[in-house]
Amino acid sequence: MLNTFVRRLGQAVIVLLAVALLLFVMLRIIPGNPVTTMMGEHADSATIERMTREMGLDQPILTQFFQYLLGAVRGDFGTSYSLKKPVAELMGAALGNTVKLAVFASLFAWVTGILCGVLAAVRKNSIPDRLFMGFSLLGVSMPVFVTAMVLQYVFGYLLRWLPISGAESWTSFILPAIALGWNSAGSIARLVRSTLLGVLEEDYIDTARAKGRTPLGVLTRHALRNAMLPVITMMAIQFSGLLSGAVITETVFSINGIGQLTVRAISGRDIPLMQGTVLFAVTIVILGNLAADSLYSVLDPRIRKGG
Amino acid sequence: MKKLISILLVIMLLAAGAAAAEVEEGLLRIAVLYEITTMDVTETSDDYFVPMNVYERLFETRPSPAGAQVEKSLCTDVQISEDGLTYDFTIADGVVFSNGDPLTASDVKFTFERLLKVNKMNTDIPSEVAGSDELTGGTADSLSGFVVKDDTHFTVTLKAPNAGFLAELSSPVMSILDEKSVTAAANFGSDPKDTIGSGPYVIKEWAANDHYILEYNPKWRGEKPTVTKVIVYAIKEAATQSTKFQAGELDLLDLQSLDTMVVEQTYKTQYADRIVEVPQAGQIFLAMNENNEFLKDINVRKAIGMAIDVDGIIAGIYSGNAARENGIIPAGVWAHNDQLEGYSYDPEGAKQLLAQAGYASGQVHFELAMDSNAQTDIQTVYAAIQQMLQEVGINAEIKSYEHSAYLEKRRTEGIDCAIAKWLMDYNDPANIMYTFFGSAENTKQRSLNYPDTEVMARVAAAPAIVNDDARLAEYQALEKKIVREDAAWIPLLEGRHLYCMGDRVQSFTPQWAGFTDFYVTDVVLK
Numbered sequence: 122m123l124n125t126f127v128r129r130l131g132q133a134v135i136v137l138l139a140v141a142l143l144l145f146v147m148l149r150i151i152p153g154n155p156v157t158t159m160m161g162e163h164a165d166s167a168t169i170e171r172m173t174r175e176m177g178l179d180q181p182i183l184t185q186f187f188q189y190l191l192g193a194v195r196g197d198f199g200t201s202y203s204l205k206k207p208v209a210e211l212m213g214a215a216l217g218n219t220v221k222l223a224v225f226a227s228l229f230a231w232v233t234g235i236l237c238g239v240l241a242a243v244r245k246n247s248i249p250d251r252l253f254m255g256f257s258l259l260g261v262s263m264p265v266f267v268t269a270m271v272l273q274y275v276f277g278y279l280l281r282w283l284p285i286s287g288a289e290s291w292t293s294f295i296l297p298a299i300a301l302g303w304n305s306a307g308s309i310a311r312l313v314r315s316t317l318l319g320v321l322e323e324d325y326i327d328t329a330r331a332k333g334r335t336p337l338g339v340l341t342r343h344a345l346r347n348a349m350l351p352v353i354t355m356m357a358i359q360f361s362g363l364l365s366g367a368v369i370t371e372t373v374f375s376i377n378g379i380g381q382l383t384v385r386a387i388s389g390r391d392i393p394l395m396q397g398t399v400l401f402a403v404t405i406v407i408l409g410n411l412a413a414d415s416l417y418s419v420l421d422p423r424i425r426k427g428g
Numbered sequence: 429m430k431k432l433i434s435i436l437l438v439i440m441l442l443a444a445g446a447a448a449a450e451v452e453e454g455l456l457r458i459a460v461l462y463e464i465t466t467m468d469v470t471e472t473s474d475d476y477f478v479p480m481n482v483y484e485r486l487f488e489t490r491p492s493p494a495g496a497q498v499e500k501s502l503c504t505d506v507q508i509s510e511d512g513l514t515y516d517f518t519i520a521d522g523v524v525f526s527n528g529d530p531l532t533a534s535d536v537k538f539t540f541e542r543l544l545k546v547n548k549m550n551t552d553i554p555s556e557v558a559g560s561d562e563l564t565g566g567t568a569d570s571l572s573g574f575v576v577k578d579d580t581h582f583t584v585t586l587k588a589p590n591a592g593f594l595a596e597l598s599s600p601v602m603s604i605l606d607e608k609s610v611t612a613a614a615n616f617g618s619d620p621k622d623t624i625g626s627g628p629y630v631i632k633e634w635a636a637n638d639h640y641i642l643e644y645n646p647k648w649r650g651e652k653p654t655v656t657k658v659i660v661y662a663i664k665e666a667a668t669q670s671t672k673f674q675a676g677e678l679d680l681l682d683l684q685s686l687d688t689m690v691v692e693q694t695y696k697t698q699y700a701d702r703i704v705e706v707p708q709a710g711q712i713f714l715a716m717n718e719n720n721e722f723l724k725d726i727n728v729r730k731a732i733g734m735a736i737d738v739d740g741i742i743a744g745i746y747s748g749n750a751a752r753e754n755g756i757i758p759a760g761v762w763a764h765n766d767q768l769e770g771y772s773y774d775p776e777g778a779k780q781l782l783a784q785a786g787y788a789s790g791q792v793h794f795e796l797a798m799d800s801n802a803q804t805d806i807q808t809v810y811a812a813i814q815q816m817l818q819e820v821g822i823n824a825e826i827k828s829y830e831h832s833a834y835l836e837k838r839r840t841e842g843i844d845c846a847i848a849k850w851l852m853d854y855n856d857p858a859n860i861m862y863t864f865f866g867s868a869e870n871t872k873q874r875s876l877n878y879p880d881t882e883v884m885a886r887v888a889a890a891p892a893i894v895n896d897d898a899r900l901a902e903y904q905a906l907e908k909k910i911v912r913e914d915a916a917w918i919p920l921l922e923g924r925h926l927y928c929m930g931d932r933v934q935s936f937t938p939q940w941a942g943f944t945d946f947y948v949t950d951v952v953l954k
Binding site for chain 2: 151152153154155157158160161164165166168169171172203204205206211214215270273274277278281284285286287288372373374375377381382384385388390
């Protein structure tokens with residue numbers, strides 16, 4: 122198992138390097154000039170050309186790439202063109218909010234999704250089943266920005282219960298976590314329901330019942346435990362997705378996180394910041410997948426034994 | 429389940445208590461779509477809120493019933509030589525920065541020199557001073573045209589006369605810095621503790637991409653304002669700003685970025701008595717590249733001017749919150765000519781002009797380039813103009829470019845035609861005239877490629893006309909020549925900038941200039 126993990130880790134590093142190179146080249150060959158964007162309307166061509174030289178943007182792409190890699194190894198991801206601060210510092214400041222949002226949203230998604238999925242499965246084809254599945258379908262199909270604005274209007278404006286935007290206290294994260302987590306909750310609920318229904322028809326469930334286990338015991342100790350395998354994989358991947366930046370949610374709720382930083386980087390053609398945020402997102406997704414694979418093999422003895 | 433619901437309710441009530449907390453006395457809460465990127469004016473042409481409120485300038489441009497006026501600020505007296513080259517300044521005695529250090533003539537000189545030494549942007553104004561080329565070129569250590577006599581007196585000698593020089597000095601770019609704190613700063617512009625000015629506020633906190641806080645500077649020489657603390661939130665979603673304002677979480681809302689329908693149906697009805705509006709001090713116009721095979725023909729350009737129904741655009745897209753412009757110098761700016769005749773909407777006349785040019789059967793086609801960052805109203809104007817041109821037989825294809833690609837294409841390859849916007853930085857016609865028609869480089873950089881070098885020479889020389897009447901006449905003649913005779917610029921409109929005051933605000937006087945930043949001292953709380 123250790124060998125598998127090391128092999129996967131090696132693959133992850135190669136993927137990361139390939140993405141870094143691809144990103145680096147792409148950002149430099151697309152039309153436009155970051156210096157022109159940075160200098161705005163008040164700089165002449167001579168100044169733009171001088172600044173291009175001073176920032177080293179006239180050097181060959183490979184030279185720039187290796188300089189970037191050398192810096193990155195030392196933790197120096199360059200300085201943001203638009204915010205004039207080190208990329209590492211900006212991302213460090215934004216990461217806390219993104220982690221909080223990802224954790225709150227995941228907790229909401231996991232608890233709500235699993236509860237709805239289980240209740241829908243055990244009350245198959247009943248009114249609660251239809252209600253819970255309706256709830257999950259709404260979460261999956263409603264755009265996040267619509268959910269966000271409805272929540273802001275109802276709980277922020279009409280009821281005045283929760284802050285409309287910002288990240289000043291933990292209460293500020295409740296609405297964004299619901300807006301962001303509802304979509305994941307819907308997917309989880311549907312997956313839990315379908316896998317649980319499949320597992321409940323297995324022979325070993327009948328055996329457990331025949332042995333006199335209580336319905337709750339059968340559900341929790343036998344059925345749910347087996348039904349959760351694909352769900353856990355999905356949860357790990359979803360969590361890594363949330364951690365790499367919830368662009369729309371962070372923008373609508375004005376949360377200074379990785380997602381909002383990414384938007385800023387793209388709109389301002391801020392190459393160092395774009396590289397930093399995109400590479401961070403890629404790293405998190407790779408690690409998330411790695412974690413999901415590892416978790417799966419821990420939970421499923423057949424995979425652990427190379428089955 | 430009941431227990432869970434009870435816990436949730438308690439949490440909600442606690443949160444509600446937090447949200448409904450009493451607002452601190454003297455606090456002003458505002459939001460901006462794009463937060464500041466720096467507090468250093470040598471690095472920005474957008475982020476003026478901190479410079480305007482933390483620093484002071486020798487002069488300030490202030491709104492008045494008679495139009496925007498340049499008023500003395502740090503400067504208490506100025507004597508100008510007859511040839512318009514030499515300015516003897518006296519600055520107020522006893523002015524101190526927020527750290528207690530005195531503001532002297534040396535700080536003013538340092539400010540001029542620093543803009544030139546950093547040499548990134550905003551160098552236009554100090555470049556007018558004698559010796560600026562030597563300083564920028566590295567052959568001199570100091571600005572020879574700036575002589576400090578004592579702590580409160582200095583002389584500035586210009587390379588050429590410029591009647592708009594004092595207006596230029598009111599630009600936020602010319603905020604007077606504290607030499608000592610700037611020199612000692614490791615990375616000036618990014619740390620509030622280094623941002624030391626003599627203005628009414630000090631910056632206390634800046635959380636990048638989130639918010640920043642200003643507090644009253646007790647060492648400021650002016651009368652204590654009612655606003656003693658300002659929180660500026662960076663909220664990129666205009667709808668979120670609007671919801672926060674309506675929930676009482678913001679005290680002043682800039683309506684410019686909101687959808688016109690929301691402004692009309694919500695703010696102009698429910699908050700009608702709370703709206704403050706000013707002309708935008710700038711204009712939206714049609715820029716045409718005279719290197720284009722069709723647009724180089726004056727009849728085609730004039731036909732375009734006649735094909736556009738500006739009044740229809742103002743009524744339909746701006747719901748009347750804009751005024752027609754007929755020239756280059758916008759209303760509210762010195763030398764604006766409200767007698768200048770504009771293009772009449774005349775599609776039949778436009779067709780006749782096209783026929784005279786040999787394009788009677790719809791041969792004229794070009795690209796209408798659009799910056800992807802263009803605001804919704806501008807995007808709608810694009811669509812409307814495309815339709816209007818189509819009606820007279822001109823095929824203008826709208827092509828959207830990513831912001832950076834747009835700027836670069838405009839600067840290097842050139843774009844055919846675009847709807848552009850220019851907002852005034854200071855109250856002098858040179859700010860717009862010179863930028864677009866002052867030199868071959870300027871006109872090329874903005875894809876106009878205006879060919880008349882004689883007119884360009886006159887535009888470049890106009891600031892040197894010391895006599896105000898003569899300068900006014902020259903600018904108005906130049907404007908008439910460029911717009912009416914050469915049809916090199918199709919004026920469209922000047923928007924109105926609307927703000928909505930919250931319940932805690934008693935009055936607000938917006939800044940006259942094109943940029944959205946304002947003096948916080950112009951907000952009076954109840």
